[in-house]
Amino acid sequence: MDEGKVEGKGDDELNSRLMQILRELMASETPLTSEYLANIIQVTSRTVREDIKSLDQSLRSNGAKIHSIRGTGYQLVIENDQLFRSFLQDFIQKEKGEELVTPDSPEARVKYLIRRFLLAEGYLKLDDLCDEMHISKSTIQNDLRQVKKVFDNYGIYLEKRPNYGLKVKGSEVKLRFALAEYVFDRSESVAKDIWQDQLTSLAAKDNLTAIWKVIIDEIKENGITLSDIAINNLFIHIAIAYKRIQSGHRVSMYKKELNEIIDQKEYQVAKDIVKQTEVLLGVTFPQVEIAYIALHLLGTKMITQTNMTENDIEQALENDIYNLTTRCLDFIEEKLHLGIRHDRELIIGLGLHLKPAINRYKYGMNIRNPMIDDIKANYPLAFEAGIVAGMVLEDSMNVTIDENEIGYIALHIGAAMERRKIQTGPKRCMIVCASGLGSAQLLKYKLKSKFGDKLDVVGTTEYYKLQQITFEQVDFVISSVPIREHLPVPIIEVNTILGDRDLSKVESFVVEQTQSVFEYIKKDLIFLNQSFQTRDDILIFLVDELKKRKLVPDNYLSLIYERESIAPTAYGNLVAIPHPVTAQTDHTFLTICTLEKSIDWAENRVQFVCLLNVEKDSQEDLQHMYEMLGNMVDNKVLVQKLIKCTSYHEFINALIE
Template structure:
């Protein structure tokens, strides 16, 4: 059975009524004819395994299960084949996924001892995992029933059981997830699926006809809002807006589009939407409007962006540069892209709307530096327009910043330096020509100057300074002090700087700040311990722990795979280093299990390349085996040995 046929089976299982080939085709991004051909193949296969697909004229296709035991056995075989191609589950998340599938497909009771043997784990481990499994099943009103001497078996409504199977037996990508929330909406609102499809079609048609540019996730959110609004209107709940807001909204083109959508929805669902609900739907359209022009000049930008948006964009980029030194403040694409993003986003903030970000986990994992910069952006927005920015929105802002960081990497050429000399420009020129003859294209000499003109150096355009006189001032770039007549030792110092690249996360780890196999039971106890240990050896701001919690409130720093990387909301330490603590048992960290805590302490006004350190941490996050090895180590030497092997 190929992947597409497998996906069709998943979609059919998500419904207890017929669905059209057009719907499945739209979901899987293929033609209806392809779907019809695939359904013939699927039906032929299923008829040997206790099920078949009914074709209902004018309605669509429906999965019919004649022999539940035989069909479940068929799914079990598919699961076993999948598991045989993979390694045994190691992390808690992998074990929970495995157990969920086993219980959903089990034809009989499952004994814990047998499951322990299957997964090569202890009974205490599986009992911990079962708590999470039970919580997950409770979302579907399903429960695990225990029978003495027999074991555990999943129990509950068959329709909900099949929906859970469609969700967890099959891998679901973001692009084919519409079934999930449409099914949920049908259940909570008692709306027939064909009516939901009709409302969806109306939205798509009006958006296309009126050339309103919406992202996929924005369309989904608009659709979900309309259906939930129907439910709340039926229950006697209404949204309210102040008159001034309503007047402003009525002037917008999007309000007329909302009127058309609502009129059609009222006919389909036989309900009357109050004017406030129409306005609220307009806000969805306004809040997700995207301007798709590129190569805009500064005057074009001023015509598109209101003054408030321009000011916000500048404040955000300036504060990010002040706090993180990413050198992206002159990136015009960032200024325009972020400005165009903030223009419609302000509408969302104004009306308290938060959009979901299906890429959030990937953004946090793959662009952690950009995400931290976006947290700073969120702080600016909260201060300037007095709104609360959630991590979904922070994730979208991070995409713009991440793109700027990547563009900077592409533009990186030879390192640039400025030469400073106290004994006259003649000496500076001597140093310049010597450096050119030795390093050639490896180095770009941006200029030369006397010591007293130090403040005139364009620090944003250079990487370091070569100076024949000691410089006591704290500058934005490193200073290499040399003799006027460059010696071999001086040239070696410069060469070391040109070729220096910190490739190891070990550079940021000190034995004094690695604590292994601790017994802390809460996030609070762990963080207090780590901060106390640092304060015993170096000075920290009195509110250091508060700043860590402030960062956690913006977006939890638990990355999955048992790892959390907490840190203060702004850089506060005297140097950059990691404080690491592993625990004997996982603790709850904002709903995720955590056993490896890495407190990130960043030098205030520092210039180190934090991305290198983040990449080292991400290599750990992405490898469950490494995490398990690190958690099980009992001494610093073994701990570092594992990290070195990872980088080899």
């Protein structure tokens, strides 16, 4: 690999800068301008142009080049896939020395496998991978389930070919995007050494290392799949339990013994972990600890395998933890109306997370969350819900919850929100026809062929029989005749022979429509190409503008700062979305400000500020609002265009395009 140009400068910072540019180019489907790259990397456009020349020279001998399109920007072109992949493989090995490290946790193994498949030139056999990673066939099959889930998110899949093995397949753009995420991901996994210094006040370092090894070995051997945070929670729990037993504290007992837990394989694994830990530390753990460790190992799997009810969960978790969990969920429901209050997986997942988390706060341990930026960018509403839960925890326990912890809570909430989406099922409609059963059937089959599983036609009826129908199980009515009566559900009028226009009317009901972003944008609340130098200048200016128009309460600025102090609202991609923790205005609207030059906003560069003002006591589905904003700010090309706009007309046109 000829990296003369890159290495010749002898400058590590330059190296990492070139790799950052390469990552951005790989992750983008469209060309990127030097101004955009300069803002992201915090150098001048001229420096970016020089860097691109160096990078291009290095890439040309490694199967790729950077294509410069006048007036549009730079685009990565890969000419020899095999050469380029081996260039990336070398980069990983040089940067991280990863070829020397055998991954020792489920999460690390999944990451290793993802990279291995993405960078492989041909098919990979499971047996070879097992040997390479020193794991069993059953373990790798568990890991592969997670790998497939990750690949699903990128729209790519693993193709299986008898006698050859597995190979990753998908469109070039999607494969390249996955590579960008997984090759250049500099965030370390949540590793045990984060805790080592903080836990040494509880137990000797050698003992802690030995306990960690016991946990890893046991879950490996028994094919139990746990996330890194779950392993850390279990690790901390054991260390703290040891300290408390040593100090003579009695562990609180369950209200009743849960036979469901004792019957699980995980209970036996917990027993083995405790047995080995007792030998290492020279203490005896009470039996209730074994059940609690089994709970950690089971996690949300317990819900699906033992059919636990909410009442059973209450019995399994200790009183204070259960009450705290339900208080958090009640407050989230009250503030954000997410409809996840009774999600049993969420109750057990959050409950199990909170017990060691509470001990962390008590012992002053600060957790680091390597996924925090991704969580904020991809699950903004879940992150807001995490902040609401954090307020309950702070109030109940008189501690400060930082954004790393909020990020972990948000992951539990985000998963529950995704589950709710899946559970909502198809829309249900009733067809009303005047011209007999034949035309009603024609309508029905035309709709089924267009919408498939998304639409459930619950029945057909003639107009004169409308009064006999109850609409409890119906979301809307499709009718080929005008209906004058008031019905408790919306009516869509169509022609019997469905045209494109009719189909798009129905589609707006079948496919969840998000409100248009334009509903929330007012001409007099867009401020373009401003010359502010600091975050404070922007916020003071925007709030003053809103106060002049009597749109916000007097303490609005301090409420925005309160939210910023919990976790900054700069989400990457040059965008910040400041807002108060709780809704304050009479209706929902956006206030937008773009800047001539990007500014520093809590260690992120920002050039596009969207002040989000949410209607108080609204039952409106805020998830749509956040998704809409998310799609807008996630789009690098769009953000670049919006930043360059100098008039309202230009701004709206850029959004429409």
